[in-house]
Amino acid sequence: MSALISSSIARKVVMALSGLFLVLFLAQHFTINLTSVIAPDTFNEWSHFMGYNPLVQYILQPILVAGIIIHFVMGIALEIQNNRSRKIGYVRYNGSANAPWTSRNMIVTGLVVLAFLGLHMYDFWVHEMAYKYLESNPEDPTRYYAETVEKFEPIWRTVIYVIAFVLLAMHLWHGFSSSFQSMGWNNKYSAGLQTFTKIYAIAIPAGFIFIALYHHFNPITH
Amino acid sequence: MNLNLKVWRQNDAHAKGKMVDYSISGIDGDMSFLEMLDILNENLINEGKEPVEFDHDCREGICGSCSLQINGEPHGPDKFITTCQLHMRKFKDGDTIVIEPFRATAFPVIKDLVVDRSSFDRIQQAGGYISVNTSGNTVDANAIPVQKEAADTAMDAATCIGCGACVAACKNASAMLFTSAKVSQFALLPQGQVEATERVKNMVRQMDLEGFGNCTNTGACEVECPKGISLENIARMNREYLKANLKG
Numbered sequence: 001m002s003a004l005i006s007s008s009i010a011r012k013v014v015m016a017l018s019g020l021f022l023v024l025f026l027a028q029h030f031t032i033n034l035t036s037v038i039a040p041d042t043f044n045e046w047s048h049f050m051g052y053n054p055l056v057q058y059i060l061q062p063i064l065v066a067g068i069i070i071h072f073v074m075g076i077a078l079e080i081q082n083n084r085s086r087k088i089g090y091v092r093y094n095g096s097a098n099a100p101w102t103s104r105n106m107i108v109t110g111l112v113v114l115a116f117l118g119l120h121m122y123d124f125w126v127h128e129m130a131y132k133y134l135e136s137n138p139e140d141p142t143r144y145y146a147e148t149v150e151k152f153e154p155i156w157r158t159v160i161y162v163i164a165f166v167l168l169a170m171h172l173w174h175g176f177s178s179s180f181q182s183m184g185w186n187n188k189y190s191a192g193l194q195t196f197t198k199i200y201a202i203a204i205p206a207g208f209i210f211i212a213l214y215h216h217f218n219p220i221t222h
Numbered sequence: 223m224n225l226n227l228k229v230w231r232q233n234d235a236h237a238k239g240k241m242v243d244y245s246i247s248g249i250d251g252d253m254s255f256l257e258m259l260d261i262l263n264e265n266l267i268n269e270g271k272e273p274v275e276f277d278h279d280c281r282e283g284i285c286g287s288c289s290l291q292i293n294g295e296p297h298g299p300d301k302f303i304t305t306c307q308l309h310m311r312k313f314k315d316g317d318t319i320v321i322e323p324f325r326a327t328a329f330p331v332i333k334d335l336v337v338d339r340s341s342f343d344r345i346q347q348a349g350g351y352i353s354v355n356t357s358g359n360t361v362d363a364n365a366i367p368v369q370k371e372a373a374d375t376a377m378d379a380a381t382c383i384g385c386g387a388c389v390a391a392c393k394n395a396s397a398m399l400f401t402s403a404k405v406s407q408f409a410l411l412p413q414g415q416v417e418a419t420e421r422v423k424n425m426v427r428q429m430d431l432e433g434f435g436n437c438t439n440t441g442a443c444e445v446e447c448p449k450g451i452s453l454e455n456i457a458r459m460n461r462e463y464l465k466a467n468l469k470g
Contacts (some may be wrong), residue, residue: 007426007430007462007463007464008396008398008429008430008435008436008437009459009460010435010467011436012436012460013460013464052254065386070385075437078438081435081436082394082395082396082435082436083288083432083434084297084327084433085326085328085394085395085396085434085435086326086329086394086395086435087327089325090291090294090322090325090326091228091241091320091322092229092291092293092294092320092322093294094293094294094295095393095442097295097299097445098295098391098441098445098446099393099440099441099442099445100440103438103439103440104393104440104443106272107433111356127462132261152281155234173441174439178438178439181326181439181453181456181457181460182437182439182460183460183461184457184458184459184461184462184464185457186453186454186456186457186458196404222277
């Protein structure tokens with residue numbers, strides 16, 4: 001078992017499974033966020049459900065946090081190991097001759113997304129924990145829409161969100177279909193998967209960018 | 223054709239190497255890259271200097287000996303060829319060509335452009351074989367029916383010459399294309415099934431022990447492979463490895 005855990009293939013499978021889990025979560029997150037544009041009451045309702053349902057709070061949320069931690073800790077560990085595998089680099093290395101930028105710079109795009117997650121968690125999760133557990137405020141199922149729109153009032157935060165989602169798109173562009181290859185899935189359907197990956201990698205981050213910009217340019221007037 | 227060469231020179235495995243500039247003239251476009259290096263060495267010998275060490279053997283793209291990183295690419299700018307098959311017509315008069323050894327911790331430099339690729343041998347020895355009784359009653363391999371598609375795919379994998387271009391091209395210096403080709407050529411054939419479980423486990427373990435990096439599916443190895451070994455082999459090896467470990 002120890003040989004399996006330390007093997008390069010097993011580690012890549014862990015990266016692939018945690019990555020695919022986060023891809024699924026991203027679609028669910030986007031679906032809920034989209035309601036903030038088209039149906040604010042539904043957004044409030046769903047957000048309240050996510051914020052107070054015990055199954056979501058005490059089972060799904062810890063699983064999500066574990067998935068994020070496993071993905072980035074394993075990613076950094078693999079990057080360190082990969083750097084050790086070529087201690088003396090080339091004087092000239094023409095990486096663009098044989099592989100796209102996105103596939104060669106997953107650590108760069110991944111670290112930017114990780115840094116963004118820090119801001120995102122501070123903006124919403126820390127605020128939510130303080131609201132519920134530190135300040136012991138009463139349940140208010142109508143507050144989420146206003147709180148979200150308010151977050152996008154400052155231009156600096158909106159710009160950071162847009163940049164982060166562009167980098168997320170680059171990360172997904174390679175990572176989504178690559179995770180299937182890591183798990184041994186390469187067959188006649190792979191070309192279709194590549195196409196779906198490219199659509200997903202553009203559509204979901206573009207959707208998040210649209211939501212951020214929409215709320216920035218349509219603030220709640222007090 | 224007149225060329226400027228920047229060549230990696232390193233006295234031995236423990237010495238600190240450096241790039242050394244050379245000018246060379248009278249190079250014909252029909253020469254191979256190794257013939258150009260032969261002329262460089264003749265010039266150096268005539269000048270009383272030490273020639274540049276580089277690996278070569280068959281000079282027809284079969285042996286996998288020649289292993290040069292040329293202008294940042296294994297085997298140079300052309301595709302599906304080894305360094306010995308690279309013609310000088312791919313370069314222009316006045317070009318500067320950077321020539322380095324394949325770089326990987328598992329491929330230590332022995333001297334100048336020569337690297338030690340015995341790590342590949344050890345991966346192969348860990349399981350890249352089938353046990354056949356050769357004591358006079360060997361069964362004809364053709365007596366066992368093999369599906370045409372499986373035979374063709376196995377043959378494609380078996381064309382790997384073990385040159386190491388996959389490792390040299392990979393940003394992680396991963397040897398998964400090489401190892402997966404060696405696993406695949408047996409995994410696809412009935413003769414390879416008996417030792418399939420232990421083969422993939424042992425070869426992957428040895429690959430990791432040698433200090434190669436992890437595959438991040440950039441596809442650089444496939445693009446630079448002189449024999450066009452496909453990434454499908456890596457997926458197959460991953461499947462074989464997971465299956466083998468699930469079996470116990």
